[in-house]
Amino acid sequence: MGRRSAITMGLAACVLAPIAAVAIGATPPVLPAASARPRTPLPAAQVAYLTSCGGCHGIEGVSAPGKVPTLRGLTGSFLCTRQGRDFLVRLPDVALTTLSDRMLTEVMNFVVFDIGAPVAGGRPAPAYTIGEVARLRREPLTDTGLTAYRNRVVAGLAARCEVPAALHVYAARVTIAR
Amino acid sequence: MKRLGVDNWGERLTRRLAGRLSRRSALARLGALLVAAPAFPLLPVQRARAADAGNGTDFSREAQAHDDTACNYWRYCGIDGNLCSCCGGSVHSCPPGSQPSPTSWIGSCINPADQRSYLIAYRDCCGASICNKCSCLGTDHAMPIYRPQANNHVIWCIGANTFEYHCSMAVLVGLAE
Known part of the structure; x- marks a missing residue:
C-alpha cells in the first residue's frame, strides 16, 4: 500500500499565502548540486526563510508558477505603499508563523530586499523594524478574501509605482490531476 | 583606638x-x-x-554517511516515503519517467562526517506509479499535519504535472550552522 493517505494529498499548505504574483514564463527551478558539501553556513535569515517558506516558495523564490506565488523580483514592489508593506506581514502564514518577532523581521527583510527586487519608482523603502512586524502580525488577514484583498493592494501599488507586469497575475487555484 | x-x-x-x-x-x-x-x-x-x-537527535546518533540506499543515511532524518536511490534515481535525481516536484519541505539533518547541520529539501518525484522499495520514515523536524508546511506525510507533488507519487529525494540545500 502507498504510505501516504489520500486525505493529506489536498493539503497544499503553500498556497495559503498569496504573497506575490505569478511570474509567467519564469525559469523552472534548478535543483542545487548535491555532491559538493557547502563550507560556509547560510545567514540565519536565509536558513529561517528556507525552513519556514522556501520549501513551497522555492530555494530561490521561484517554485511552481501558477500554483505558488513567485517571490523573486516581485516582493520588493509591495513596499511602495503602506498598505502593501503591511499586507506582506499580515498574510496568515507570515503573521502566524512560529518564528519570533526578531527572526520574522529578518526573514521579511531578506524576502523583500534580497529575494525581491528593489521597489521601482518612489523612494527607497526602509527595512522592516521589529516593532513594526510585532504590531502587524497581531492583525493577520484571516477574515477576508485574500485574493480580492491582494488585488486591491496591487491596484494601489500600480497607481503609485512601476510594478512588474507579473504582479498583476495571481492564480491561487491548485489543480490536482490524478 | x-x-x-x-x-x-x-x-x-x-x-x-x-x-x-x-x-x-x-x-x-x-x-x-x-x-x-x-x-x-x-x-x-x-x-x-x-x-x-549538543544538536544530536536519536536519528543522528545512529546515522551513517556511506550508503544512501539505507534508511539511516544521514540525509533521511526527516524523510517519509520510498527512497529514489533504490528506485533507479539518486538522492538528488528522479528515476527515469518521473519528474521532481517544484515544491518540497525543508528540514535539517546532522552529517556524522563533520557533526554539522545541513538543510535538506525533501523533494518528491511525481508522475509515475509508486516505487515500493526502501520505505523509510524519519521524523526529525517534521511537524504534525496541522502544520502541513513541514509535514512529511503530505504528497509533495504540489506544482508537479500530476499528484502521482513515485519516490522521495533528500536534496542538500546548504549548511545551516
Missing part, C-alpha cells in the same frame, strides 16, 4: 590559619586543585550532559 568587630574577626582567623597551616600545605592543596580540575569534564556525567546539550 576602637577597632571594628570585623577587624578583630579577621585577625583571629588569619592567626589561626597561620598557626595551623604550613606554606607547603597550602601549596600542596593548590597543586592538587590544579591537577584535578581538568579531569572533571572527562567524567561520564559531564560527557552525557554535553551530548544532550
Whole structure:
C-alpha cells in the first residue's frame, strides 16, 4: 500500500499565502548540486526563510508558477505603499508563523530586499523594524478574501509605482490531476 | 583606638590559619586543585550532559554517511516515503519517467562526517506509479499535519504535472550552522 493517505494529498499548505504574483514564463527551478558539501553556513535569515517558506516558495523564490506565488523580483514592489508593506506581514502564514518577532523581521527583510527586487519608482523603502512586524502580525488577514484583498493592494501599488507586469497575475487555484 | 568587630574577626582567623597551616600545605592543596580540575569534564556525567546539550537527535546518533540506499543515511532524518536511490534515481535525481516536484519541505539533518547541520529539501518525484522499495520514515523536524508546511506525510507533488507519487529525494540545500 502507498504510505501516504489520500486525505493529506489536498493539503497544499503553500498556497495559503498569496504573497506575490505569478511570474509567467519564469525559469523552472534548478535543483542545487548535491555532491559538493557547502563550507560556509547560510545567514540565519536565509536558513529561517528556507525552513519556514522556501520549501513551497522555492530555494530561490521561484517554485511552481501558477500554483505558488513567485517571490523573486516581485516582493520588493509591495513596499511602495503602506498598505502593501503591511499586507506582506499580515498574510496568515507570515503573521502566524512560529518564528519570533526578531527572526520574522529578518526573514521579511531578506524576502523583500534580497529575494525581491528593489521597489521601482518612489523612494527607497526602509527595512522592516521589529516593532513594526510585532504590531502587524497581531492583525493577520484571516477574515477576508485574500485574493480580492491582494488585488486591491496591487491596484494601489500600480497607481503609485512601476510594478512588474507579473504582479498583476495571481492564480491561487491548485489543480490536482490524478 | 576602637577597632571594628570585623577587624578583630579577621585577625583571629588569619592567626589561626597561620598557626595551623604550613606554606607547603597550602601549596600542596593548590597543586592538587590544579591537577584535578581538568579531569572533571572527562567524567561520564559531564560527557552525557554535553551530548544532550549538543544538536544530536536519536536519528543522528545512529546515522551513517556511506550508503544512501539505507534508511539511516544521514540525509533521511526527516524523510517519509520510498527512497529514489533504490528506485533507479539518486538522492538528488528522479528515476527515469518521473519528474521532481517544484515544491518540497525543508528540514535539517546532522552529517556524522563533520557533526554539522545541513538543510535538506525533501523533494518528491511525481508522475509515475509508486516505487515500493526502501520505505523509510524519519521524523526529525517534521511537524504534525496541522502544520502541513513541514509535514512529511503530505504528497509533495504540489506544482508537479500530476499528484502521482513515485519516490522521495533528500536534496542538500546548504549548511545551516
